[in-house]
Amino acid sequence: AGATDPLAEGLHAVAGTWFDVVYAPWPTAAAAAWAQAGGQIVGGVELLVEQAAVQVELMTGQGAPVAAMRAAGHRAVTAKDGA
Secondary structure, three states: OOOOOOHHHHHOOOOOOOEEOOOOOOHHHHHHHHHHHOOOOEOHHHHHHHHHHHHHHHHHHHOOOHHHHHHHHHHHHHHOOOO
């Protein structure tokens, strides 16, 4: 967390996607600046959810409830951040 904060000030008029593996605190300064400049953001919760979904499928042989997992991940991060 915080490793890309110094980049935030220089992010203007962007196109494309910023993949920030950090999930807490969220959003990072760089992710917020990228979004404010018009870019798309993918955060660390998405990475964790997709990794977990593959693990569930490999261990159980059944599809993972990705939407429920994503919602739970976002709730957990929000609770951790105190928001």
